[in-house]
Amino acid sequence: MSSRQSNLASTLHNLDGRNYGNLKQIRGRYSFGPVTVFIDRVQADPFASPSKVRVRVDRADAKFPLDLTTDRADRIAAADYLLRAGNEVLAKLDQRALILGRPGQEVLERTNILIDDAGFEARLLVNLPARGRRILGHQAADILTRDLPDFAERLFLFDRWSDAPAGRGGNTHGPSAEGLTDHVRLHRDQLELRSHLGEAGLIGLVGNGAILPRTSGDSDLPMKSSDAVAFTSPPELEHTVELSSGRTVTGMGIPRGVTVIVGGGYHGKSTILRALERGVYPHIAGDGREWVISDPTATSIRAEDGRAVTGDDISAFINNLPSGSDTRFFSTTNASGSTSQAANLVEAIEAGASTLLIDEDTSATNFMIRDERMRALIPAEREPITPFVDRVRPLLTEQGVSTVLVAGGSSAFFEVADHVIALDAYVPKEVTDQAHELVGVTAADLETAPTGSDPHTGSDSPAAPSFIAAPRVPTAKALRPASKTKTARAKGADRIQFGHDFIDLLAIAQLVDTQQAAGVAEALEYLAEIFDGRTSLTQALGEVEDTLDAEGLDGITGHRDHPGHLTRPRRQEIAAALNRYRELQLER
Known part of the structure; x- marks a missing residue:
């Protein structure tokens, strides 16, 4: 049931000073000209989770360009732009009680802003004011009947937008037509480039000029360009894409296969891997990683001591345990470094990953490699772990799973790598031939090595089993414990x-x-x-x-x-x- 602005304001003024629980009576739908306000949930007391409120404007009133807000992917980008612009609007209103939510550097599908055929909607959280447990009705009226409709009009009435140019991240001083257009077009280009990866036989591309370092280890914001080394592709791996928008993107293409990234400490190895991890998502302009585009299924794999594992088939990596545990259906409440990394890997493949991203710094050494002296001292039949170095190529040839691996302390993966990239002060160089020469392997050896064998020795690795495990089927009550009474x-x-x-x-x-x-x-x-x-x-x-x-x-x-x-x-x-x-x- 609709009511006029004056009705909600009058109710809130009358509730001033009364017990907070009385606010529940304001739930409902209210009309403010072109803006409809829905008060869906009212917090039980001032210290509970904020109230849930929506504002909506019909498409006919909003008058947004159809070419930017009709396609599903465009709507995701436009909603992301509006979310960022909406926070600018709230800042200009100096209204802290209204919470729209703050996005990070990625452009993702969210519930904060909804664009559909009928119109535009913002879902906000609202901290309705109180003194102790008494309603501050006059302040609540200002928030819900003045500031909230004003916010919706500034954000969703396209005719009211300024023509201020877009700044970093898509906007600086509220929404603009130019900012929206640029944001949507960048998103389109990133998606088109991602679709090109598979056609070109690539699992990733790092654009020339990218700023990969972040300001600090606990920030996702880019380092100032004056302090960072802009990325430049080695000539041997340079790849250029002409997009339908007319934009040309050039950068380092990472082919399907096994790619090893090496270099000294603090020279940028892990930084490029982190960028590829985040490259599964589109990024905003100014992030520095707009043109770091990865296989959308790429998954980071690491050791994770202490995690629970349920029914994983890790037998391709760990078998014949002295305890007699069945590693074809392996369960534990406290996984070791090697069993946890094996579980993480097979679970990633089960979930559809076709690219693995691995850093030796966060890996279990005995899961990754076993050097010749250790192989000589401990016979293969007495070692239950078949190291990843012996499985990485069968993963590629049997499952089509590529790997990007950062290595700083071992050359073991040179023997199985299709490409080796060395980073020197954040500058990449293609050093595959030198790396293969050091270990006595050629590209032809990689093509002809028997499945599951070490291409260098040709004999030390056990035969590779199939990586296709039997489907895991959760029970009907797998996520319905008797003790669970609230939603996750x-x-x-x-x-x-x-x-x-x-x-x-x-x-x-x-x-x-x-x-x-x-x-x-x-x-x-x-x-x-x-x-x-x-x-x-x-x-x-x-x-x-x-x-x-x-x-x-x-x-x-x-x-x-x-x-x-x-x-x-x-x-x-x-x-x-x-x-x-x-x-x-x-x-x-």
Whole structure:
């Protein structure tokens, strides 16, 4: 039921000084000219989670260009632009009670701003004011009947936008037509370039001129260009793409296969790997990594001591344990460095990863390599771990899984690498021939080496088993513990509360913010509805992805009026969270 602005204002003025619980009566729909305000949820007390409020403007009133807001991908980019511009508008209004949510450097699908055929909607959180537990009704009236409609008009009425040029990140002083256009077109170009990777046989491209270093280890903002070395591709790997927009992008193409990145400490090896990790997402202008584009399934793999593992087939890497444990269906509540890294790897492949990103600094040494002296001292039949160096090429030839590996302390992977790139003070050089010469291997050796064998010795590695494991099928109650009475929720960016348990996300490097962790939590709730004791984990992830593609994040939240602030996760991160749930149960 609609009511006029004066009705809501009058109600709030009359509630001034009364017990906070009385605010529940303002729930409903209110019209303010072209702006409709929906008060969906009112916080129970001043110290509870903020109230949930939406503002909406019909498309006919908004008058946005159809060519920028019709295609699904364009709507994601336009909504991202509006989210950033909306925060600028709130800053100009000096209104801190209204929370729109702040995005990071990535352009991602979120629930904060919705663009559909009917119009434009912002979902906000509102801290309604109080003194103690008494309503400050006059201030609440100012927020909801003055500032909120004003915010919506400034953001969603295209005719009111200024013509100020767009600045870094898409806008500087509120929205502009030029800023929106540039933001959407950049997003289009990035998606087109990503689609080109597969056609060109590449798993990544790092654009010339990219600024890869960040301001600090705990910041995702780019280092000042005056302090950073801009990236320049080695001539041997340089790749140029002409985009349909007329833009030309040139940079270092990373071909499918095994690529090893080497160099001295602090010369940029891990920096380029971190950029490739984030390259699975589009980035805003000015980030420095706009043209770092990766295979969208690329997954970071590391050791993770202490994580839970449920029913993974890690036998391709670990077998014949002295304890007699069956590594074809391996479970533990406290994985070691090697078993955790093996689990992370096979789970990534199960979730659809076709590129692995690995840094030796965060890897278990005994999982990665075993040198000749250790092989001589400990016979292969007495060592349960088959190191990754012996499996990396079968992963490529049998599964089509490429690897990008950072190595600073061992040359072991030179023997199995298609490409070796050396970084010297952030400047890359192609050194494959030198690396192969050092270990006595040629490119022809890599092509003709027997499956599962070391191309250098041709004999020391055991025969590679198939990497295709039997499908893991969660039980019907896999995500329905009896003790769980509340929905899953993110606790920061690195933890999800699931019933009485907590799922640790700290090692999942490609989760970029708290809103994405919240998206994972919603996906877990959706998976709970899918699991029936017959549907495999892979099939269930496919169903989640299909729903997200067809209906957006609202599809997995049951189309709640205001789902909160969520960011879409990849299926890889949803799977990673599920796999770390300690109470996960599978059919045998």
